[in-house]
Amino acid sequence: xxxxxxxxxxxxxxxxxxxxxxxxxxxxxxxxxxxxxxxxxxxxxxxxxxxxxxxxxxxxxxxxxxxxxxxxxxxxxxxxxxxxxxxxxxxxxxxxxxxxxxxxxxxxxxxxxxxxxxxxxxxxxxxxxxxxxxxxxxxxxxxxxxxxxxxxxxxxxxxxxxxxxxxxxxxxxxxxxxxxxxxxxxxxxxxxxxxxxxxxxxxxxxxxxxxxxxxxxxxxxxxxxxxx
Amino acid sequence: xxxxxxxxxxxxxxxxxxxxxxxxxxxxxxxxxxxxxxxxxxxxxxxxxxxxxxxxxxxxxxxxxxxxxxxxxxxxxxxxxxxxxxxxxxxxxxxxxxxxxxxxxxxxxxxxxxxxxxxxxxxxxxxxxxxxxxxxxxxxxxxxxxxxxxxxxxxxxxxxxxxxxxxxxxxxxxxxxxxxxxxxxxxxxxxxxxxxxxxxxxxxxxxxxxxxxxxxxxxxxxxxxxxx
DNA sequence: AGATGAGAGTAGACAATGTCAACATCGTGA
DNA sequence: TCACGATGTTGACATTGTCTACTCTCATCT
Numbered sequence: 001x002x003x004x005x006x007x008x009x010x011x012x013x014x015x016x017x018x019x020x021x022x023x024x025x026x027x028x029x030x031x032x033x034x035x036x037x038x039x040x041x042x043x044x045x046x047x048x049x050x051x052x053x054x055x056x057x058x059x060x061x062x063x064x065x066x067x068x069x070x071x072x073x074x075x076x077x078x079x080x081x082x083x084x085x086x087x088x089x090x091x092x093x094x095x096x097x098x099x100x101x102x103x104x105x106x107x108x109x110x111x112x113x114x115x116x117x118x119x120x121x122x123x124x125x126x127x128x129x130x131x132x133x134x135x136x137x138x139x140x141x142x143x144x145x146x147x148x149x150x151x152x153x154x155x156x157x158x159x160x161x162x163x164x165x166x167x168x169x170x171x172x173x174x175x176x177x178x179x180x181x182x183x184x185x186x187x188x189x190x191x192x193x194x195x196x197x198x199x200x201x202x203x204x205x206x207x208x209x210x211x212x213x214x215x216x217x218x219x220x221x222x223x224x225x226x227x228x
Numbered sequence: 229x230x231x232x233x234x235x236x237x238x239x240x241x242x243x244x245x246x247x248x249x250x251x252x253x254x255x256x257x258x259x260x261x262x263x264x265x266x267x268x269x270x271x272x273x274x275x276x277x278x279x280x281x282x283x284x285x286x287x288x289x290x291x292x293x294x295x296x297x298x299x300x301x302x303x304x305x306x307x308x309x310x311x312x313x314x315x316x317x318x319x320x321x322x323x324x325x326x327x328x329x330x331x332x333x334x335x336x337x338x339x340x341x342x343x344x345x346x347x348x349x350x351x352x353x354x355x356x357x358x359x360x361x362x363x364x365x366x367x368x369x370x371x372x373x374x375x376x377x378x379x380x381x382x383x384x385x386x387x388x389x390x391x392x393x394x395x396x397x398x399x400x401x402x403x404x405x406x407x408x409x410x411x412x413x414x415x416x417x418x419x420x421x422x423x424x425x426x427x428x429x430x431x432x433x434x435x436x437x438x439x440x441x442x443x444x445x446x447x448x449x450x451x452x453x454x455x456x
Numbered sequence: 457a458g459a460t461g462a463g464a465g466t467a468g469a470c471a472a473t474g475t476c477a478a479c480a481t482c483g484t485g486a
Numbered sequence: 487t488c489a490c491g492a493t494g495t496t497g498a499c500a501t502t503g504t505c506t507a508c509t510c511t512c513a514t515c516t
Contacts, residue, residue: 014463015464018464018465050466061503109346116409116413170410170416171403171429174409174410175399177406178405179398180406181409184346185346188402188448189453201398204437205399211436241493243493269472278494279495458516460514464510464511465509467506467509469504469505469507471503472503475499475500476499477498478498479496482494483491483492484491
């Protein structure tokens with residue numbers, strides 16, 4: 001039972017904040033190894049607890065990964081929000097959001113893939129609520145910029161405009177999403193020119209959106225499914 | 229295909245075409261379970277061989293998945309090519325390609341994610357050559373439609389136009405890629421309206437591309453990295 | 457204060473998996 | 487014919503996710 005390594009200091013029986021420690025360890029390992037195939041036991045080792053301690057905080061590995069994913073969403077939403085600060089032009093704000101989005105994905109591909117890669121949830125077992133809300137808060141930032149006139153004219157955030165806004169977001173989001181993943185997979189490049197590259201796609205898309213803004217509406221929802 | 233073990237017939241010691249059998253089993257399991265977390269042993273069981281037989285054909289699980297992914301690329305390229313047949317208008321051909329692309333992804337998300345999800349290769353260990361070439365052949369189909377005038381005017385496939393073409397493909401591809409993954413993850417929907425939805429995004433993008441076609445060029449490559 | 461009970465951590469066990477090594481079986485070319 | 491290489495098989499091992507049963511700690515109730 002003598003597990004103390006140091007001289008007299010002994011780790012208290014209870015960790016104190018294992019939940020957080022495990023999630024942070026997971027984020028570390030994920031960032032380092034760029035893979036979700038680490039073991040719960042490894043995390044337990046890093047946290048200095050027994051291999052089964054994490055199970056007091058997460059039902060299974062899936063749930064742990066969901067928690068990590070949620071942190072990823074929060075980080076991303078925060079970055080996107082931060083990027084818009086001190087920017088007046090709505091179009092510039094939307095562009096900044098896009099840059100933050102792509103940048104976040106490129107900087108930590110494994111986390112990005114965990115968030116959007118469908119390891120969690122599909123149509124079957126919906127992803128945990130904590131994730132949904134995090135993803136939803138991301139959308140809000142985009143909505144704001146668009147309503148403020150990022151596409152060339154004000155679009156009041158009213159029920160009547162819902163479909164227009166969602167249509168625009170759909171295009172915006174899928175373009176950024178696709179670009180991010182292509183970059184991450186090194187399927188387009190070169191990686192040195194990522195910013196230049198994104199900028200071209202981004203501006204082109206914004207112009208395209210501005211041009212066809214009244215015709216976009218299709219029956220669409222964007223973000224977490226509404227009927228739930 | 230006499231695989232029967234019925235009464236007295238005994239399976240010959242050697243399978244005959246285990247390589248193919250394993251890949252097909254993997255495709256089956258992948259399609260059914262929509263997860264890459266099946267075991268090699270399971271595939272071996274399905275093929276009716278010992279748990280270690282697959283190792284005579286694949287160095288490890290990664291290599292097996294790479295082979296599956298390659299098949300996926302071939303299937304997708306074929307569908308895209310088929311979709312363009314009997315279509316005269318280049319723009320219609322490009323639209324058909326896009327539909328085939330999105331459709332392929334939505335119909336088998338797990339396979340699509342395996343192909344593009346970066347489970348294999350990153351910038352570190354490049355993905356197997358077999359995959360690269362398959363992915364590259366996909367690009368060729370798109371190039372053709374664009375050069376033929378899908379964006380409103382002919383763009384001869386010359387070295388001088390490389391950047392314009394690659395720029396257009398980048399936008400096209402990332403838009404389709406992103407849309408596919410958003411649909412697959414049920415992050416946008418509703419799923420019943422997938423076609424209508426895709427159509428809106430698609431046409432909007434094509435119009436946008438047509439409008440800014442001369443200004444697109446950025447220093448870009450699309451497809452497998454050229455310096456290799 | 458002392459009992460107690462729930463939350464948090466530990467220890468041990470189990471089946472399944474990826475992978476290694478040693479052996480068996482077949483078709484084939486020298 | 488016969489040895490050899492490709493293909494399959496068996497057995498073994500460390501690791502993993504997860505279950506069950508146990509222990510420790512501390513706040514709360516009497």
